[in-house]
Amino acid sequence: MNNKAIQTEIDAHYLYEQLASHEEDPTIAYVYRQMSAIEKSHAEAFAKKQNLDLGQLLKPSWRARTLNLIGKVFGYDYVLGSLMNTEKSISNAVITNIKKSGEELRGTETTHVNILRSILEKQSKVTGMQLSKFESRHRSVGGNAIRAAVLGGNDGLVSNFSLVMGVAGATAGGSEVLLAGIAGLLAGALSMALGEWISVKSSQELYENQMTIEMEEVKANPEGEMKEIALIYIAKGIPEAQAYQMASDIMKDTGAAHEILVREELGINAEELKGSALQAAVYSFILFSIGAIIPLAPFLFATGLKSIILSVIFSALGLFLIGSAITLFTGKNLWFSGFRQVLFGLIAAAITFGIGKLIGVSVS
Structure with missing residues (x-):
């Protein structure tokens, strides 16, 4: 286990502490605190094995601090969405390290989804409704919104950088670059926005139809649906008697029962369907445009070689x-x-610049 992997454990310990301190539900907050303690114990064990001073290591990285800042601004579901992805890498790192050392797996190296479920099972006061609420939080995909923002900006920057460099190569940075860059920005941003609108709208319409059918089944055959919920929890490893009691508790709230069946049977996250297709399209347009304006900006106030060099610097x-x-x-x-x-962005721009240069010479 190297220092980077230990830092990952420390970051997870720090972020779970933050989640616990901002969680209103005491049961879920308790789970987060237990998760934080587990992560810290992992870090301590690995540091001791390598004769490292954990006191000097127990500081969150810039990545963890940034995620916490994002949580403060946009809500901690964003943090949980990213942290869940980290769990897999932690588990894989632990398993790999144990295998390399020739030790036997102890069963505690699996993902924290299983650890969390085990903690919940040990709590006698945990009800089906609480587990339902926790799993809803756990499945949060808040981090995907930030990821989409980053990738949207990247698409705009790389595509327009390549276009601008292609035209610059053909025209030696002439005024034509500005026109082509603006056209590329608008065309790309509009295309991204329309694609996002269609994607969100079509998914919503499809899933809403499936959810309507599922609600009709809950109302028409509540006993059968209760058995389905119980079987879902049994399949997750929860004892049969407890699973049926939890299912019975959940069926007292038709909405909660419907939510679980939609999520587990249909694989649909109902929270994602609340988003506006128009809003998604607008965000997509803006994010793409922000990225696309970066390589184009120098051509607003300069031409020739100077504008090309500045465009490369800005884009880099x-x-x-x-x-x-x-x-x-x-x-x-x-x-x-x-x-x-x-490197990848400059390679793409260099290729289009070279092609533009060849076309420019050919036309001349």
Whole structure:
């Protein structure tokens, strides 16, 4: 287990503490505190094994602090959405380390979804409604909104950077670049917005129809649906008697029962369907435009070689920032991810610039 993996454990310990401190439901807050303690114990164990001073390591990384700041601004569902992805990498790292050392797996190396469920089972006062609420939070995809923002900006920057460099190569940075760049920005942003609107709207219409059918089944055959919910929990490892009691509790609230069946049977997250297709389209348009304006900006006040050089510098900085932002979700090294993004973006722009140069010479 290297220092990077230990830092991942420490970051998870820190973020679960933050989730617990901002959680209103005492049962779920308790689970988060237990998760935080487990992460800290992992970090302590690995640090001791390597004779490291954990006191010097027990500081959250910039990534964890940034995620916490995002949570304060946009809500902690965003933090949970990203943290759930981290759980898998922690589990895999632990399992790999144990296998390399020749030790036997103890069964505690699995993802925290199972650990959380075990903690809940040990709490005698946990009801079906509480477990339903926790699982709803656990499945949160809040982090995806931030990921979409980063990727939307990246699409706009890379596509328009390549277009601008292609035209610049053909015209030596002439005024035609500005016209082509604006056209590329508008065309790309409108295309992204329309695609996002169609995607969200069609998904909503399909899922709403399936959810309506499921609600009709809940009302028409409540006993059968209660058995289905119980079987779902039994399949998750919950004892049969407890599973049926939880299912019975849940069926007292038709809405809660419907939500669980929709999520477990249909694989639909009802929270995602509350989003506005128009709002998604507008956000997509704005995010793409922000990225696309970066390589185009120098041509608003300069021409020729100067504008080309400035465009490359602006775009490289933008690419590095995007690559760095991606590490919020991947946990990779900031410098590696940032410079990798710059490299790929510059290669794409160099290719289109070269093609534009060849076409320009040919036309001349």
